[in-house]
Amino acid sequence: MAAQGMLSRKITCNSHGEDSSYFLGWKEYERNPYDETNNPTGIIQMGLAENQLSFDLLETWLSKNPKAATFMNNGSSLFKHMALFQDYHGLPSFKKALAEFMGEIRGNRVKIDAERLVLTAGATSANETLMFCLAEPGEAFLVPTPYYPGFDRDLKWRTGAEIIPIHCHSSNGFQLTEASLREAYDDAVNRKMKVKGVLVTNPSNPLGTTMSSSSLKVLLTFVGAKGIHLICDEIYSGTVFSSPSFISVTEEALLAECNVSKDCIHIVYSLSKDLGLPGFRVGVIYTCNDHVLAAATKMSSFGLVSSQTQYLLSKMLSDKKFTANYIAENRTRLRLRQKQFVSGLKRCGIGCLKSNAGLFCWVDLSSLLESPTFEGEMQLWMKMLHHVGINISPGSSFHCSEPGWFRVCFANMSEKVLSISLQRIKIFVKQSRDKQGKAPAMGPTKPAVSRKSLFTRWISRADSAESERF
Structure with missing residues (x-):
């Protein structure tokens, strides 16, 4: 004690x-x-x-491109360059390749600006960093249920922020509704908590569903009307395997229709699910808010992605033939x-x-x-x-x-x-x-085991x- x-x-x-x-x-x-x-x-x-x-697709690529893993380029070793100090903004070649990969997963309907990416040690770090940037201790984010259990750690533990559940139900397939959003918001107000935003996971963990266009419009309209932030964790965006297709909240037409400022929209992404590389600890924040971008970049020094990892993945994700085949086959x-x-x-x-x-x-x-x-x-x-x-x-x-x-x-x-x-x-x-009792009655009682x-x-x-x- x-x-x-x-x-x-x-x-x-x-x-x-x-x-x-x-x-x-x-x-x-x-x-x-x-x-x-x-x-x-x-x-x-x-x-x-x-x-x-x-x-096996990743391993096949590595076997065909061994120089990427051994840090060789045009016959010269890059080991010393990779091992020495790197700017925490990240390797430009990796951020460019990652931005293009994110756009490819989104059907190239969204153009991701590499200059607005903040690299983090996984999505866990990305979500926590955004909480530090957007909420004071005791302030709240609304999160639809059911939600990933790790959010209780990622969003609350060190930041002191609070989660107010938006209760969704099986009667409509656990879809988000305007009524459930209002109910959660009013609950927070009644508990004298300031609501700073909404966080959703799209596609959903644990539901395995994508948000419909109508649900996204309801969500964006609500966020715009309340003047609060929206964090969309899109870590599963590359796992959509059947219709309806995935719609990112960063799509221009959607934002314009709902009259929402880009400054209030923040995306979390990672290579842990789509590429199956959780051990590499590659996460990212994408934001058009200059203040959030600057603050999150400063905070990223507490959870950097190693330069060796960035270099290897920059080579892999720059191989457009590989990424196209991987996305489709996966x-x-x-x-x-x-x-x-x-x-x-x-x-x-x-x-x-x-x-x-x-x-x-x-x-x-x-x-x-x-x-x-x-x-x-x-x-x-x-x-x-x-x-x-x-x-x-x-x-x-x-x-x-x-x-x-x-x-x-x-x-x-x-x-x-x-x-x-x-x-x-x-x-x-x-x-x-x-x-x-949905089968014939059991016979004589058997000895306990x-x-x-x-x-x-x-x-x-x-x-x-x-x-x-x-």
Whole structure:
């Protein structure tokens, strides 16, 4: 206790969010990770939104362009130049290539000005930097639910800013409405909080959906009328695999129609999802606000992207033949994988919110809850984690207002492991529904078995049928 008293209140408070079931599930997985050979009864990670479906395309490019990774150019080594001090504005060649890549993902309907990019160590750093720039401690941003659990850390922990949820519901597919925006704004005012802006993720994490033109117009009109900021986290913009297409809030026609100043619009982007490079820690802020641009650039010195990473990616993203092929092929692979996963769940009697983007599905498991409460949701999550051997993320960790929804990721594993996951789910669903009385009555009571042996038996049965496709 004495040792803790020597630390700052900022560090010892629990607003980081690491005790959320979202992060606790990761910890449980790390203690007992699935491995086909060494630990076939381990936990399969379906709670991590990682894109591993197109990694071979990146590796193929690297094998064909080895000089980019060894810092050779025209026979000369660039190692010393890369290793010495670099301006925190970033390498001009990388910012130019990144701006063009962002425009390409947006169908070239948006021209990104490289001079207005601020490089950050991932989207986490980008979102926090914008909070420091735009909000004083105690001031609020409105965020639609369900939202990424990391926002509680990214937006609030060190900045002191507050999140006011905009409650969205399944009755309209969790879409943002003018009424829900007004309700959240009035809630903040009643709590004597100054609202500085709205933050949305488009495409949505965890819904896997893109915002419609009408929803974006409602949002932009509201922001303009209130004179507040809009942060749009577009980290999943390159994962849109089917219609409707992605619309960025930076599109000129949209802004003109809604009479919103560009100074109030700020974009967050990263290469973690579209290129599947979270370990490279490449994030970016795009803003037309000169004051925000200057302040965010100063703050970026606390979370720089290494010059080596910038150099390598500048070469990769400048290869237009590669980027065009990657964007198209990655979307195709995501579409096929999502279709495989949704079809498998459907055969288990489980439905999902209709989605067209992202690395996950928003899955409705409410029929498996023992009670229609968030306590029932947590009980089901524990069963999935410890008995079924799958880590999925409860909707309550995303601040969803309805129990029974879970985010389940499908792009961070091989097709074989996905098949094993679906088989495990199928067995669990059947047993759960038998227990609910939707099957013939059970026979004589069997002797009790330990939790560990029950878990092992469940997993062994699932893995033995891994060849089955759903």
